[in-house]
Amino acid sequence: MNQTSLRDEDADHTLIMAAFGRSLDAADPFVVGFNEAILPMAISDPTLPDNPIIHVNAAFERLTGYARDEVVGRNCRFLQGPETYPEDVSRLRDAIGRSERIEIDLLNHRKDGTPFWNRLLVAPVFDRGRHLRYYVASQHDVTLERETLALLEAEQRELEASAAETQVRLADSAARLQFALKAGRLGAWTFHPASQHLDASDGCKIVFGYDPGAAFGYPEFLETIHPEDRARVVEAIQETIATGCDYDIEYRIVTPTAEVRWVAIRGELLTRADGTALSMTGFSTDITERKRTEEHRALLAGELTHRVKNTLATVSAIVNQTLRDAASMSEARDTIGARIGSLAVAHDLLLRDEVEGATIADIVTGVMAPFDDGGGRLFSVEGPHVRLEPRVTLALSMALHELATNAAKYGALHVAGGHVTISWSVGIGEGGRRLAFMWEETGGPVVTTPTRTGFGSRMIERVLAQHMRGTARIEYRDTGVVFTIDAPL
Ligand SMILES: Cc1cc2nc3c(=O)[nH]c(=O)nc-3n(C[C@H](O)[C@H](O)[C@H](O)COP(=O)(O)O)c2cc1C
Structure with missing residues (x-):
């Protein structure tokens, strides 16, 4: 049944509703209060078909844009529209059907079609015989509140989303920082x-x-x-x-x-x-590794400086002594060349083994190479693995060079059938481990002790003994030269 037919068919009701309006006492403070209230209000009569509105106040007219005459006699659902949620209307219908009080927010429309959120309160009114007589309702426009709330909710959702995003970014950068710190x-x-x-x-x-x-x-x-x-x-x-x-x-x-x-x-x-x-x-x-490298580099630089100084002093001694002992300039030139050559061999050995020095076997092989004919008949070399300090390496190399030069000039290497045995061993003696080193010539010409002690012999005995902190001795035996070293290791 639509509102038009209701009005047409129920002329009686319209009369009753008009009568209700007239029955109101304009001097009754409750009537005045109702009519002049700021809050829009409406009264319906559930005893009439479709529970029509029988009275509304001025605030209702202002809110909805409808005049009292336009609404009296109609069910208030005319304020609803297609956007009103059907569930809200169902809740209203159920409560009213059970004669219960209900408070609900629902979307309504004014006469000009503009929507508004209506906070509707509908309450039943019973007569003295406990029979349902009227419904009173108040309509409160809460559009602003709802929109503000919706806006706030949207803002909160946005904030939560951006907080979550920030959280993810933060976790991401924390993870990257951790990775960078670890790497x-x-x-x-x-x-x-x-x-x-x-x-x-x-x-x-x-x-x-x-x-x-x-x-x-x-x-x-x-x-x-x-x-x-x-x-x-x-x-x-x-x-x-x-x-x-x-x-x-x-x-x-x-x-x-x-x-x-x-x-x-x-x-x-x-x-x-x-x-x-x-x-x-x-x-x-x-930075331990870096510091160790720096220390090692400083040690190497110190060692290099030391070695260069030593080498220059050695070269100077070689030149002076050789010039003093040599019979002629050409002999001096050859000797100086050979002695500096042996120095170079010793340096090669040192360079290969850095600051740690070289092994005796390396020294012997390196220095003897120019004197060996490669047939394996001239030298016997035998001894354990012993590494010597750099300065001892240098001194032993020079000493072996002098011994070999002398042997080639006057001794076992001068004649066919001559032989040199180079041997060493390590034993425990006074103060710990000791090295016993021996150079022994056999099969050479009969040897006599030289009248002059040249650079070679001095170098061999004094310098080597001093560098090795032990004793170094050359004996000119009938069978050939024998050179021995006894030094701590
Ligand atoms: C006194 C009274 C005032 C009402 N005021 C409104 C109102 O302002 N807006 C609205 O949508 N419904 C209002 N209603 C509810 C409807 O009139 C109706 O009861 C609701 O739409 C459920 O019934 P229906 O499914 O038959 O439409 C009011 C009901 C009563 C009794």
Whole structure:
């Protein structure tokens, strides 16, 4: 049944409703209160077919745009439209059907078609005989509230989405930072001077030789610093806190397993708005490898300088002594050339073995190579693996060169059938391990002790003995020259 037919068919009802309007006492304060209330209100009569409106107030007219005459006699559903949720209408119908009070927000339309959110309250009114007599309703426009709420909800959803996105980005950059710290073997730390509290990342603990799960606070940090570097480190921390200068320091630590490491620490001071120190934060890294390389390089540079000086002194001695002992300039030229050549061989050996020196076998093979005919008849070489210090390597090389030169000129290597046995052994003697070295010539011409002691013999006996801190002796036996060394290893 539509509203038009209702009005046409139920002329009686219209009359009843008009009568209700007239029955209202304009002087009754409740009537005045109802009519003049700010809140829109309506009264319906459920005893009439389709529960029509029998009275509305002025606020209702202002809200909906309908005049009282246009609505009286109609069911209030005319305010609904296609966008009104059917579930809301069902709830209303059910409550009204059960004569129950209901409060609900639903979408309505004004006469001009504009929508608004209606916070509707419908309540039944019973007469003295407990029979349902009227329904009263209030309509409150909550469009602004709903829209604001919807806006706030949308904003909140947006905020939540962006917070979630920020969270993801943060987690992502934290993961990338972790990766960078790990790849660079860096540890991160933050120190709070006021509370003396130190926060160290797992990487930082590893740098300091602690397990990632272990407690590593300021006391442990101080404890780990090498005693000789501790004062310097603490001073640098205090200076950064006092002046705000960057904290950039390299020092030694002793890990819980007593391993000495070098670490590099960089950090900066974070201050409060008033300029006072808040915290220090930065990175730590293990630079032990780099320090060892630097030390090794410095050692090599020192060794090289030392060797160059020694070589120049040796060359100078070779030239002076050879010129003094030589019978002629041409003999001097040959001898100087050969002696400097043997020096070069010794240097080759040293270069190959860096600062560690060479083995006796290497020295013998290197120096004897120019004197050997390759047939294996001239030399017998026998002895264990013994590595000598660089300066001893040099001295032994020169000594062997002199022995071989003399043997080639006057001794076993001068005649066919001559032989040189070079042998050495290591035994335990006075003060620990000792080296016994022997050069023994056989099958050569009868040997006599030379009248003059030239550079070669002096070098052999004195210099070698001094370098080896032992004794070196040349004997001119009838059978041939015998040279022996007895020195600690
Ligand atoms: C006194 C009274 C006032 C009402 N005011 C409104 C109103 O402002 N807007 C609305 O959509 N429905 C209002 N209704 C509800 C409808 O009139 C109707 O009861 C609802 O649409 C459910 O019934 P139906 O399914 O027959 O339409 C009011 C009902 C009563 C009894």
